[in-house]
Amino acid sequence: MDAQPRIGVVGATGAVGMVTLGLLAERGYENVRAFASARSAGSTVPFGDGSIAVEEATPEALGAxxxxxxxxxxxxxxxxxLVPIASAAGAVCIDKSSAYRLVDGYPLVVPEVNGNRALEALGRDRIVANPNCCTIPLTCVLKPLHEEAGLARVRVSTYQSVSGAGAQRMDALAHEASDGHDLVMDWTWEGDESDEEAKLRAETRKILELPDLPISATCVRVPVMVGHSEAVWIELERRLAPEEAAEILRDAPSVRVLDLPSFPTPAAAAGEDEVLVGRIRRDSASENGIALYLSSDNLRKGAALNAIQIAELLLEAVAARVA
Ligand SMILES: NC(=O)c1ccc[n+]([C@@H]2O[C@H](COP(=O)([O-])OP(=O)(O)OC[C@H]3O[C@@H](n4cnc5c(N)ncnc54)[C@H](OP(=O)(O)O)[C@@H]3O)[C@@H](O)[C@H]2O)c1
Known part of the structure; x- marks a missing residue:
């Protein structure tokens, strides 16, 4: 790959695809094509100061x-x-769906947490999975605390915006006269928990390489356009004062600690690259417990930005091998 890789954004008309295009333009990538379904083929999407035509994501186009x-x-x-077709044609593929996340052998990557794992994809079919939009900020916060004091148990309650369910849901909320009381739960049930809750647990375990870590999650949607929040109760092997936990998180990459009277909100996180963390305090219900609250932009760090960061790790590695 040369300095300007040839990039294809598949799903370019969607909530994540549009943000991906915006971030690619901001970062100076020029050689970018947009793909979506037959429904959108022939339309255009904004890119930088201009726009680009949307092509149909046919097997022929992606496999060329x-x-x-x-x-x-x-x-x-x-x-x-579609991913196997693009991969077979030699492309690096960063996939934001659940298709590969929990499949053995496929790296599931948050660059700040386990970026080294992304490089494994270069030795095989160049497919890397991007985690769920709540898993990414959660692991950014859990990893440094685990390194310092060991994770024993995690409980999390999420408050997820409608943009996590795609562009159509955003339109529906924007045009709804109500305050969101018609909000539909868009996850499926796996026994008595939602697939979102199961994903959050399984993906966090895979990324942190802690296959037995007890994690319990309750995920809900809230009538917010962009920005997912999470209340997290973290039980550690070793006691940490809340001030120590805050200091550790202040040094953590892609994390910004807010001190009272400031605290994370989806509105503050929307449009930002960092995970906002605040309300760091002792969990009075647990011996070595820390409680905290975080908000992050689910379309940026929760999806498009994280995927671009993975791609940049791979591009750097490829360039270093060529040099
Ligand atoms: N939203 C988030 O916060 C978030 C975060 C992390 C991961 N994700 C994941 O990212 C994926 C997309 O999410 P989204 O929120 O961007 O959804 P979205 O707004 O509904 O967009 C879906 C995109 O996929 C395209 N598409 C659908 N079926 C296709 C097909 N068969 N062939 C080619 N293109 C097709 C659509 O094209 P048309 O416009 O032509 O229909 C559209 O561009 C999902 O797997 C989601 O789980 C989303």
Missing amino acids: GDVDLFFFSVGTSASRE
Whole structure:
């Protein structure tokens, strides 16, 4: 790959795809093509100061071998169909769906937490999975605390914005006269928990490489356009004062600690690259417990930005091998 890789954004008309295009333009990438379903083919999407035409994401187009790097944000079944075609044609594929996240052998990567794992993809089919939008900020916070004091148990309650469910849901909220009381739960049930709760647990364990870590999650949608929040109760092996935990998190990459009277909100996190963390305090219900609250932009760090950071790790590694 040269200094300007040939990039394809698949799902370019969607909530994550549009943010991916915006971030790529901001970062100076120029050689970018947009793909979506037949429904959008022929339309245009904004890119930098201009716009680019949307092409249909056919197997022929994605398998042509003229794109170095694809970002996929098309949903799990479309990813299962299209990612292998792009990969077989030699492209690096960063997939934001659930298709590969928990499949053995596929790296599931948050660059600040386990970025080294991304490079494993270069030795095989160049497919890297991007985690769920709540898993990413959670692991950014858990990793440094684990390194310092060992994680024993995690409980989390999420408050997830409608943009996490895609562009159509955003339109629905924008045009709803109500305050969101019609909000539909868009997850499926796996026994007595939602697939979102199961994903949050399984993905966190995989990324932190703690397969037995007890994690219990309750996930809900809230009538907020952008920005997911999480209340987190963390039980540690060793006691940490809240001030120590705050200091550790102040040094953590992609984390910004807010001190009272400031605290994280989705509005403050929207449009920001960092995970906002605050209300760091002792959990009075647990011996070595810390409680905290975080908010992050689910479309940026929770999806598009994290995927671009993974891609940049891979591009750097490829460039270093060539040099
Ligand atoms: N939203 C988030 O916060 C978030 C965070 C992390 C991961 N993700 C994941 O990212 C993926 C996309 O999410 P989103 O929120 O951007 O959804 P979205 O707003 O509904 O957008 C879906 C995009 O995929 C395209 N698409 C759908 N089926 C396709 C097909 N068969 N072939 C080609 N393109 C197809 C759509 O094109 P048309 O416009 O032509 O229909 C659209 O561009 C999902 O897997 C989601 O789980 C989302």
